[in-house]
Amino acid sequence: MTERLSAREAIALVTDDFTPLAAPADGPAAPSRPPGHRSADRPDHAPPAADPASAGAGTGAGSGAEDRAEAAGEAVDGPLGWGGYDGSRARAAERTGEDESVVFGTATVGGRSCVLAVFEFGFLGGSLGRAAGDRLVAAYAAAGTLRLPLVSLVATGGSRMQEGMIALTQLQRVAAAAVRLRAAGLPHVTVLRDPSTGGGWATVGAGADVVLALPSAQVAFAGSRVRPADADPAAYTAEDQHAHGHVDALVPPERLRETLARWLRLLTPEPGEEPVAAPPPHALREHELPAAGWDAVRAARAPERPRAGAYLDAYFEVRAAISGDRAGGVDPTVECGFGLREGRAVAYAAQLGGATRPAGFRTVARLARLADRLGIPVLTLIDTPGAANDAEAERAGAGPAIAEAFTAIAEARTPVTSLLVGEGGSGGALALAAPGNTWVTPDGYFSVIAPELAAQILKRPPEQVPETADQLRLRPQDLVALGVVRGIVGTP
Numbered sequence: 056m057t058e059r060l061s062a063r064e065a066i067a068l069v070t071d072d073f074t075p076l077a078a079p080a081d082g083p084a085a086p087s088r089p090p091g092h093r094s095a096d097r098p099d100h101a102p103p104a105a106d107p108a109s110a111g112a113g114t115g116a117g118s119g120a121e122d123r124a125e126a127a128g129e130a131v132d133g134p135l136g137w138g139g140y141d142g143s144r145a146r147a148a149e150r151t152g153e154d155e156s157v158v159f160g161t162a163t164v165g166g167r168s169c170v171l172a173v174f175e176f177g178f179l180g181g182s183l184g185r186a187a188g189d190r191l192v193a194a195y196a197a198a199g200t201l202r203l204p205l206v207s208l209v210a211t212g213g214s215r216m217q218e219g220m221i222a223l224t225q226l227q228r229v230a231a232a233a234v235r236l237r238a239a240g241l242p243h244v245t246v247l248r249d250p251s252t253g254g255g256w257a258t259v260g261a262g263a264d265v266v267l268a269l270p271s272a273q274v275a276f277a278g279s280r281v282r283p284a285d286a287d288p289a290a291y292t293a294e295d296q297h298a299h300g301h302v303d304a305l306v307p308p309e310r311l312r313e314t315l316a317r318w319l320r321l322l323t324p325e326p327g328e329e330p331v332a333a334p335p336p337h338a339l340r341e342h343e344l345p346a347a348g349w350d351a352v353r354a355a356r357a358p359e360r361p362r363a364g365a366y367l368d369a370y371f372e373v374r375a376a377i378s379g380d381r382a383g384g385v386d387p388t389v390e391c392g393f394g395l396r397e398g399r400a401v402a403y404a405a406q407l408g409g410a411t412r413p414a415g416f417r418t419v420a421r422l423a424r425l426a427d428r429l430g431i432p433v434l435t436l437i438d439t440p441g442a443a444n445d446a447e448a449e450r451a452g453a454g455p456a457i458a459e460a461f462t463a464i465a466e467a468r469t470p471v472t473s474l475l476v477g478e479g480g481s482g483g484a485l486a487l488a489a490p491g492n493t494w495v496t497p498d499g500y501f502s503v504i505a506p507e508l509a510a511q512i513l514k515r516p517p518e519q520v521p522e523t524a525d526q527l528r529l530r531p532q533d534l535v536a537l538g539v540v541r542g543i544v545g546t547p
Contacts, residue, residue: 058249062174066158066171066173069208078155079189134221135218153177155187157172165316167316168201170197171207171208172195173207181210182211188224195235198241199241202239203241204323207259226258245259246311250278252276261301265318267314270307271292274293299384300384300418314375318393323429330430336366337545338361338497342547343546348523349520360477362477363408364407367390371401372394377393381421382414388410389415389419402423402426402431406438406484413453433469433470435464435474437484437487438476439479439483441505460487472492492541501540507520510523
C-alpha cells in the first residue's frame, strides 16, 4: 500500500500556494426527524467529524456504537437521526483539524492556476455526505466561474452510511456538476490516493478527463470490507486499473507536482488562443515516389522506414500520453495524448504499425472528443495494416469501436490534421483520417484492402499480387490524383 497522506500533506505535495475557499453555508433540506429526536442541522462549515472506521459504505464502516447510543437514550442526529453521529464528526474534526472530508480552494501548480479539491481520509474515511457533496459541487462551480481547470486529490471509502440515501444522492449532484464543467470547456485532472473506492472513485475519480494514480494505491468501486472473499486482490489496485485502461498513468509522489503542472499546461491553452490546424509533420526521410503499387507497399513495410514514434519525437517538445479506453482495454499499437509544439498544445493519436484493436479505436475517440471539448487541435498519424480481425477483437466490438473513431473525427469542431506515415490498411486506417486534411509521406500507401487479400478474394495466384497492387491505385501520387489525400510531404 502507498502511504496514506492527509489532505494537507497531499496539498503540500503539489503546491506551496493554496488558498481555501469558503464552504457553502447550507446543504439541501434534510428529511424531518422522528418525534423526540434532536435535529443535527448545522452549517456545513461547523465542526463535524468521525472515525475512519465508521466511514462510508466502501469501507464497510460502522461499529454499532451509534446503535448502542440510541438504545441508551442518547441523542441521535444527522439526516437519519443516527445516534452518536455528531460525536463521531466532532472527534474526527479534533483528530484531523478539518471540519469535513473535503477541502477545496485555489492553488498554483507549476505556475498554472487551478481549483483544488482534496479528500481527507482521516475524516470518516473520506466519505461523501451532504456537506462533502456541497463542497465538491462548489469546487466544480468555482472552476467554472474562475475559468480554471479542476484538480482533485481523491482518498475516499465511499458514501457515508450515517446519512443513508442522502449521502448516496451526492453522486448525482457531483455528476451534474461535472457535466457543467465539461460544457464550460474546462479540464479535470484527478490523482487517486490510497484508498480511492466507492462513489468517490466512480464519480470524481473515474469521471475526470485525465486519471493519475499513486503506485500501490487501492483503486476500486468495491471497498475492502465488501468484496467477495475469493476475489483477486490485484484487481483492486491502481496497477491493475492502469493495465485495464481505467487509469492513464502511475505517478510516484515525488513526481506528482511536475506531472500535474505538465498536464495543466497541455490541457489549458493560453487565454485567447484559438485552435489552429496543426501543420503536418515533415517527412523524416525524403526519397522518390514509388514507380509501382507494389513498390509503395514494400516501402511502407520496410523495417527501416520511420515509425510514428519517431515523428512524435521530432514534432513535439513535450508530450504526455493518456492510456486506455475506459472500457477495460489498452491497445499497445496506439499512442494518444497531448503535446506542445512551438508552445501550442496539440492532441495526437498515433498508430504504431500494428493491427489496431477495438481498445485502440475507442482510445482515439476518447482523445478526439476531449480535445474537441477543450478547443485543442488534433494530429493523427496513420500506420496500420488494418483493424485486428481475430475472434477476440470481434467479441470486443471491432465494428462499433471503428464506428466510434470515425464519428469522433467526423463530429470534431476543432481542426484535425492527419499524416499517413506507413501502411494505410482499409477502414482501420481511414478511421483516423481527417476528411479534407490528410497528407501522406512517400513511405505511405492507402488501400481499400491489402493487395494479397484482394488477390485472394479475386482468386488470383500469388504472382499476380503486384499487378493487383497497381490496379488498386494505392501509391501516394495516386491518392493525390484521386482526391483522397491533400498532398505529399517529403519528396525531393
